[in-house]
Amino acid sequence: MVQSVELLLDDAADAEIRRQWQLLADAGIPSLAGKQTETNRPHITVAVARQIWPRIDHALEQLTFRPIPVRLGGLLVFGARHPILVRLVVPSEPLLALQRRIFNAVSPCPGVPANLQPDEWTPHVTLARRVPTHHLGEAIHAVARDRDFKATVVGIRRWDGDQRREWPVARGR
Numbered sequence: 001m002v003q004s005v006e007l008l009l010d011d012a013a014d015a016e017i018r019r020q021w022q023l024l025a026d027a028g029i030p031s032l033a034g035k036q037t038e039t040n041r042p043h044i045t046v047a048v049a050r051q052i053w054p055r056i057d058h059a060l061e062q063l064t065f066r067p068i069p070v071r072l073g074g075l076l077v078f079g080a081r082h083p084i085l086v087r088l089v090v091p092s093e094p095l096l097a098l099q100r101r102i103f104n105a106v107s108p109c110p111g112v113p114a115n116l117q118p119d120e121w122t123p124h125v126t127l128a129r130r131v132p133t134h135h136l137g138e139a140i141h142a143v144a145r146d147r148d149f150k151a152t153v154v155g156i157r158r159w160d161g162d163q164r165r166e167w168p169v170a171r172g173r
Helices: 011-026 054-061 093-106 133-144
Strands: 003-009 043-049 068-078 084-089 124-128 149-160 165-171
Touching: 003 011, 003 093, 011 068, 011 084, 011 124, 011 133, 011 149, 043 093, 043 124, 043 149, 054 093, 054 149, 054 165, 068 093, 068 124, 068 133, 084 133, 093 149, 124 133
Parallel strands: none
Antiparallel strands: 003 043, 003 149, 068 084, 068 149, 084 124, 149 165
C-alpha cells in the first residue's frame, strides 16, 4: 500500500463528484460509488510515497494553506490495460505552487513515483478505476455531458493506505 497527501474539495464539488460516481455505477461501470466509506471521498492526490515519515507529517502541518479556487474540467483516460477515468483539474498557478511545496516536503520519502514530480503531475479527481476497455465509451457518455464546474480546495489530508485511515493536515484559513 501507499501513503498520500490529498487535497479535499468543498461540499458542493464533493457532492457533484459523488453524483458522477453514481451515474457511472447506474451505467454498470465499476465506479468509486460502491466504495462509500468515511475515508473514501473525492480528492486530488498531490504526493505519494511508500511511507511518509512522521517528521514529514510535522512539516506538512506547518504549511500555510488558504482555500484555492479550481475548475474541474474534461475527462481523461489514464492507462490502456486497466483504464482509469478521471476528471481533469485545470492547473492554475496557486494549485501548482501548493503541489510543488507538498511534493518537496514528501520527496525524501521512499517510493515517490516520478509522475507526481511537479513538472510531471496531472491534477485530477478519479471517477472510476479498472474500467473494462469495452465499456469506456459508456463510461465517458455517462458523465461527459456534464460541464466543467468550479470548486474550491478547502483542506489537505493525509491518507495511510496500510492502516486505512486519514487525518487532516490543514484546513483553509
